[in-house]
Amino acid sequence: MRQLLEVSDLSKTYGREKSAVKALDSVTFTLTEGISYILGPNGSGKSTLIKIIAKLIRSDSGEVRIEGKPLPEYPLQKAGFAFERPVLHPRLKVGEYLMEVAEYRGEDNTEDLIELFGLESVRKRRFGELSMGYKRRFLVAVAFAGYPRVVFLDEPFSNVDIIAKTEIMEGIQTVQKERGISVVVVSHVFDNLPKIDSLVVLYGGKVIANPVGKAVKLLKKVRFIFEDETVENDLTRAVELIRKGKDPREVECAGIEESIIELLREGSKS
Numbered sequence: 001m002r003q004l005l006e007v008s009d010l011s012k013t014y015g016r017e018k019s020a021v022k023a024l025d026s027v028t029f030t031l032t033e034g035i036s037y038i039l040g041p042n043g044s045g046k047s048t049l050i051k052i053i054a055k056l057i058r059s060d061s062g063e064v065r066i067e068g069k070p071l072p073e074y075p076l077q078k079a080g081f082a083f084e085r086p087v088l089h090p091r092l093k094v095g096e097y098l099m100e101v102a103e104y105r106g107e108d109n110t111e112d113l114i115e116l117f118g119l120e121s122v123r124k125r126r127f128g129e130l131s132m133g134y135k136r137r138f139l140v141a142v143a144f145a146g147y148p149r150v151v152f153l154d155e156p157f158s159n160v161d162i163i164a165k166t167e168i169m170e171g172i173q174t175v176q177k178e179r180g181i182s183v184v185v186v187s188h189v190f191d192n193l194p195k196i197d198s199l200v201v202l203y204g205g206k207v208i209a210n211p212v213g214k215a216v217k218l219l220k221k222v223r224f225i226f227e228d229e230t231v232e233n234d235l236t237r238a239v240e241l242i243r244k245g246k247d248p249r250e251v252e253c254a255g256i257e258e259s260i261i262e263l264l265r266e267g268s269k270s
């Protein structure tokens with residue numbers, strides 16, 4: 001599978017001196033085409049990374065390449081973004097706005113997206129009138145408007161019920177498969193994941209794991225080991241404990257070791 005996103009030695013610090021926060025600390029990883037995840041608890045640097053990729057802020061150092069092209073040369077028209085906290089005008093109309101973005105990107109796929117993301121009943125409504133579930137469906141659909149080459153979705157399942165979550169997930173998988181668009185999901189939850197081709201786990205602005213290809217298929221869990229509790233697969237709980245002042249003794253991706261052994265075994269057979 002070809003490489004989609006290559007991030008090398010990327011660093012970003014907010015503020016100066018005593019108040020300085022190192023949001024990204026020499027981050028290096030690769031994601032492939034297909035469906036990928038950028039995963040990490042609150043404050044791990046996910047949004048900072050996405051803002052750099054969307055050219056909303058600049059990194060202090062390091063390099064990002066998309067489809068082999070350095071970020072400054074990559075036309076943002078080819079990339080769709082859905083941010084967790086959107087800054088869309090509350091009066092804009094669902095169907096009209098989808099069409100505007102699609103036309104800007106050069107291919108009107110409004111009807112496909114309305115069907116895929118279940119937006120028929122709200123196509124004439126204004127963004128500000130939508131429930132949280134429909135807002136999320138709409139934002140994800142906008143990211144796919146005009147069929148870009150790659151779509152970055154920041155917490156696409158936050159504040160949605162299980163029906164909306166399932167439908168959004170199915171929509172993403174369908175459009176990825178049928179149109180070959182690469183999708184990068186940014187999230188702090190690691191459950192019910194669809195097919196994944198590559199994954200990076202951030203923690204405290206650093207990369208703690210970056211399984212790609214075969215290794216990711218065997219990856220089952222992220223585990224935080226605290227003094228008196230082990231948290232598996234639940235980054236929200238892990239963060240709760242960290243906020244209470246408990247430091248994890250260890251953070252590990254269960255399955256990675258097994259994956260490596262498996263790969264070595266396979267390698268030795270060939």
Ligand SMILES: Nc1ncnc2c1ncn2[C@@H]1O[C@H](COP(=O)(O)OP(=O)(O)OP(=O)(O)O)[C@@H](O)[C@H]1O
Pocket residue numbers: 014015021022023040041042043044045046047048049188
């Ligand atoms: N504009 C800013 N000024 C100062 N510090 C910031 C700013 N934006 C983010 N930070 C800090 O940088 C670190 C990384 O934040 P970031 O929002 O990138 O993490 P995140 O993984 O996206 O978190 P969340 O899941 O809560 O959105 C945090 O410690 C955060 O407080």
